[in-house]
Amino acid sequence: xxxxxxxxxxxxxxxxxxxxxxxxxxxxxxxxxxxxxxxxxxxxxxxxxxxxxxxxxxxxxxxxxxxxxxxxxxxxxxxxxxxxxxxxxxxxxxxxxxxxxxxxxxxxxxxxxxxxxxxxxxxxxxxxxxxxxxxxxxxxxxxxxxxxxxxxxxxxxxxxxxxxxxxxxxxxxxxxxxxxxxxxxxxxxxxxxxxxxxxxxxxxxxxxxxxxxxxxxxxxxxxxxxxxxxxxxxxxxxxxxxxxxxxxxxxxxxxxxxxxxxxxxxxxxx
Numbered sequence: 001x002x003x004x005x006x007x008x009x010x011x012x013x014x015x016x017x018x019x020x021x022x023x024x025x026x027x028x029x030x031x032x033x034x035x036x037x038x039x040x041x042x043x044x045x046x047x048x049x050x051x052x053x054x055x056x057x058x059x060x061x062x063x064x065x066x067x068x069x070x071x072x073x074x075x076x077x078x079x080x081x082x083x084x085x086x087x088x089x090x091x092x093x094x095x096x097x098x099x100x101x102x103x104x105x106x107x108x109x110x111x112x113x114x115x116x117x118x119x120x121x122x123x124x125x126x127x128x129x130x131x132x133x134x135x136x137x138x139x140x141x142x143x144x145x146x147x148x149x150x151x152x153x154x155x156x157x158x159x160x161x162x163x164x165x166x167x168x169x170x171x172x173x174x175x176x177x178x179x180x181x182x183x184x185x186x187x188x189x190x191x192x193x194x195x196x197x198x199x200x201x202x203x204x205x206x207x208x209x210x211x212x213x214x215x216x217x218x219x220x221x222x223x224x225x226x227x228x229x230x231x232x233x234x235x236x237x238x239x240x241x242x243x244x245x246x247x248x249x250x251x252x253x254x255x256x257x258x259x260x261x262x263x264x265x266x267x268x269x270x
Contacts, residue, residue, distance in 0.1 A: 003214070006138060010145075011218045016219055017229075018064055024063075032047070032052060034119075034121060036053075060088070063078075068125060076121065079116050081114045083113070087239045091107070093114055094193050098185050100185065103181050112158045112160065115161045118143055124136065140167060147159060151267075158197050158198065164190070177200065216263065223247060
């Protein structure tokens with residue numbers, strides 16, 4: 001499949017946005033309720049009771065939504081739970097909820113984050129060029145690209161993910177190699193703990209300059225055009241400061257070097 005078609009799919013036909021409004025958070029809860037009820041064969045009431053619909057960790061997270069621009073419906077979501085010196089929780093969800101052990105030595109240097117609560121609805125609009133399986137794979141990848149966008153904005157030391165093997169394989173095919181840090185754990189389905197260090201993420205970025213690089217750059221440029229929702233989110237979040245976020249520097253680089261500014265330059269520290 002041509003990269004132009006993939007780029008069009010993941011930027012024009014579908015769109016990522018940061019969940020910042022009450023309506024956004026309502027959509028996040030509805031998607032989680034729909035997807036996880038089916039996936040885990042649990043009622044919404046049970047899921048809510050165990051904290052799968054919304055919990056305290058969501059207040060310490062960047063939460064993204066995926067919108068189908070044809071139907072105008074939100075059809076996916078993912079959460080990037082972050083830790084820094086100001087956050088009340090100093091352990092990531094995979095340690096707390098899934099009891100992943102012996103990774104404390106990896107979580108000491110802050111800031112770090114964990115990707116979790118990825119949910120993609122089943123009733124996707126049929127596509128002219130992509131099979132349902134291909135479409136789900138690309139949209140799952142797009143939800144994970146939020147991690148790249150968020151990493152450019154906030155330079156984490158490490159990114160953790162508690163993933164099913166299928167998602168890990170999708171990322172691996174794109175040159176994003178997460179390191180295994182434990183065996184599989186049956187936590188509402190068998191998943192595995194992974195981590196990628198900042199240095200390895202930089203290498204992965206240089207290897208995926210084609211489709212993933214263009215998509216990452218696209219969403220960073222969109223934030224530069226319309227930064228207000230992100231800035232309002234940061235200002236309202238008690239654990240974030242504008243000085244934590246690289247957006248101003250990134251936007252200046254786009255002005256200085258143009259739309260195709262090198263990703264490695266965008267990733268450099270201040």
